Amino acid sequence: MHFFARTLLAALPFAATPVFAATTYPPSAYRDGAVKCQQLRQLDCAEKNWVQYIKMNPTDVHAIASLAVIYSWDEKHALAIVQAEKAIEMGQGTYDLFAAYARSLEKVGRIDESIDWNYKTLAIMPKLVNVRGDLARQLVAKKREYEALALLASFDATLEEKGHGHYFDGQRIAIETTIERQGQALAGAQKSLRLSKTGDHFYAPVRIGDARPTAFVVDTGAAKTMLSEDMLAGSRASYKVLQPKVVIGLADGRRSTARLVVLDALNIGPFELRKVTAIVCSTCVPLLGQASLSQFNMASAKKQGVEFMTLEPRAVR
Structure with a gap:
């Protein structure tokens, strides 16, 4: 017996009539069958169950969203987009729906829209490393390498703050290599730098000396730029000491x-x-801090749940 039929029959006290007859089983049987098939990644089975269930319950937005996800997984991207847009218009707003919608948009060539929806996905669920990695790849393809670098470095910075290792070192190295190869041609083409919010902060990719770019918190309340002694020593940057000893207050009051x-x-x-x-x-x-940020025109905005900050240099020196 086909798995789809077995799934339905297992949920019912009877088993003799055709599987797809709309009057045979209650809607809950098709819904439960779809969920079981979806959990087992039996895509054809899940699709058929959800389609039948939605015919009987056309206003169930969760079912419509679930069918969109199934279509996206099964590479039926035009159908996935139709279902996803229907669910979103009905008020559904889950990260898996947004991620599936973004994936299908990319597959049909609607890259800019896909980027927007991947950002919305991360606004809901920032820990989705697959979405973050895909978004960075899309940004690189659109010649927005530094935005991609900020996206990945900021996530690694949050991991480091919690005592964990970096997740995106490999992808960051690839992007950094691309930037280095393109050199001044790439830098000269950049008019501004867009940063997305990660957690409670905006992070900018900052490079000092020979060091790799590091995510620095954009802190408009701090007067000076700050870094650790280890970071400065490791960068082998050229610098001059103005004052060998100053007393500063830290964020925790010390x-x-x-x-x-x-x-x-x-x-x-x-x-x-x-x-x-x-x-x-x-x-x-x-x-x-402000000593560095004052050299930029800064603008922040929140659009459809996603917060961005844009840095545009007042004068590039």
Whole structure:
């Protein structure tokens, strides 16, 4: 017996009439069969169950969204888009629906829309590394390498804050290699840098000296840019000490001893800043303060649940 039929029959006290007869089984049998098939990734079975169930319950938005996901998994992307848009118009807003919709949009060539919906997916469920990785790949394809780098580096920064290792090192290295190969041609083409919010912060990809780009918190409340002594030493950056000992207040209320230095250069995405004043201490977390941010026109906006910040240099030095 076909798995679809077995799934339905297992849920019912009788088993003799045709599987697809609309009057044979109650709607709940088709719904339960669809769920079981979906859990087992039996896509054809799940599709047929959901289609029959929706015929009997055309306003069940969860079922419509589930069918959209099944169609996307089964590479039936035109059908997936129709069902996803219907579910969204009815008010459904789950991360799996958004992710499936974004995937199908990309498959039919609607890349810009797919990027938007992948960002919306991450706004709901930021831990979806597959969606984040796919979105970064899409951004690179659209020549938005630094935005992609910020997207991945910010996630790795949140992992590091919790004592975990990085997840996206490999993909970041690939993007960094692309940036290095394209050099000034890529940097010169960038007019602004868009950053998406990760957790409670915006993060910008910052490169100092020979170090790899690191995610720095964009902190408009801090006066100076900050970094750790280990980061400065590892970067082999050229700098000058202005004050060998200053006392600073940390975010947790403690006070610490630090150095005030001037970095010869610091890159925020594609934009190079010269003679940047920074505070360096053993426990300092990397952040961009007003001394660096004041060289940019900054704009933040929240659109359809996704928060972005745009940095546009007032003057690239």
